Amino acid sequence: MSRRSEEAPLRARVPADIERADRIAFGMSGRQLVILAVAGLLLYAAWTAVATLVHPVVFLAGAMPVAAGAFLLAVGRRDGISLDAWVLAALRHRRSPRRLVPADGPVIPAPAWVQTAAGPGDRLPLPAPLRLPAKGITVDGLIDLGSDGTTGLVAASTVAFGLRTSGEQNALVAGFARWLHSLDGPAQIVVRAQRVDLTYLADRFLAAAPGLPHSALEEAANAHVAFLDDLAARRELLHRQITVAVRSRRGAHHTAHTAAETVRALAGCEVPARLLDGPDAAVRLAASLDPAAPALTPYSTSDRGDDL
Template identity: 45%
Template sequence: MSWTEVVRIPADVEQPDKIVWGFTARQAAILAATGAILYLGYSYLGERIPLTAFAVIALPVTVLGILLAVGTHDGVSLDRFLLAALRHTRSPKYLVSALDNVPPPPAWMAADPGQLPAPLKLPTRSVAGDGLVDLGPDGVVAVAEVSTVSFALRTPDEQDGLVAAFGRWLNSLSGPVQILVRAERVDLTTTIATLKESAPQLPHPALAYAAREHATFLTELATRHELLRRQVLLVIREPRVGASGSSAAKARAYRRLDEAARLLGACGLTVRLLDGTAVTALLASCFDPMAPPLPADELALPNEVITRGGRR
């Protein structure tokens, strides 16, 4: 005779475990600390003030402890949200790109400089030629561009197949992954110039006329509208462990990227690893997404001094 026990597994596998009376360890600790504060307060003030006055004092403390224990804000526990808000309030708001602390102005300056800026600590240390981003102690990151498919134009059976293939990839994940969908400006200058240059070389006058008309259409389209294109990026991060953690993290990132390309290929998606130049341009565009891309020769190298007139 076999006996089977049915166990309910929450959909959120990252949900903390319930320790006592349906509360997590964090919630139980907050409630216990609240009870200890009330007990100590009653031990000290119980014989010195009336019970009604102590109840008036204890009520806000009790309500605050309960709110900190069970309250949430946008899916974040209230105590963690308040700590994050406190860190944000105390953190400097003016940040500049510097390796060390920003030195104060010279003493001979009579003007009040105000609050000094603080160094901007970006997680990215460097971008290798193969496109991997070095995050220092946080590991390495591989960034790949993923093509798209039209889900609405597929039949129900094809849609079920796409969902199943995508689900297999999600179930195979063994580390942090980010899917980033961003919009970037489209520059048709090169396309228009290519059409105008190749039009006289076409074998038939009708083709040349069509190429010039299409170049004119693209010129008017770029003039009247702000053209954008959607870019889907797959970001895979691998932590650095041990003395040889950098090379091992890179090997794991490449292996996970190859696995993603193989499993997502069943959905008709193409995964292409971005090289060092493409990743550098991508990171630069994140600071000003609507600005046109900078030429490669205008990007400053690490530790290169940037002056008002140009690089030095």
């Protein structure tokens, strides 16, 4: 056994959150200090207003839940975001309309003679215009997010990590860590799995088998059809689609450069990857918005970089 294969598995330290706010005082960020300061000022103002009317113990008992709530709001986290941002998002979601329709402008109300049996005044509430975060897709495949910048999509495949030696695994981990350390903006890796139906392939092979130039080829095609039918009956095959999205607010050129660097970095990790152009990016986004859509066949050439 070579010395390289006896190397211990490598563990690379990477930043968990490149957008984490700077700590200013007491291990807290400026946002957290502002929340606690505002809560403290409000409690002080309330105490000065009722100091002559309320016993200090009674005021302290009433102020403790408020102070605890402010502290939890400042330091708490849920679903990977700060609790105050989570609460604001929940309030916006609660107040936002539930029915959305594609429209360029305001939705035109129905004529007055159209009567409904639900809603205030026997009128159903109008749906609101649907506003998607993506404004459009360029020819190069960059997604325009308006004030949030642009996003580039990279289609990636997988690598047989478990079949490599310890030294090879260390090289792959180190290469992946170098890519993570090189990021200066948000990045997301999306793995989408769908069931694969082999009936389409089996029917194509079966229909083409009689036209083959030799009987041995026809027998091989029929045997392959039987293999596909048996495989579909015994196994649940999955088609995995891996997409790496990188976003930048420094302009389309910087986003394209980051996406190209991602392809080169993943190639160094022996992960096949390619940039998605405009049509491919549109197809991938449409597929992500429709999870129930049928997956591509495993032999399709229109979605290179995906795995079965």
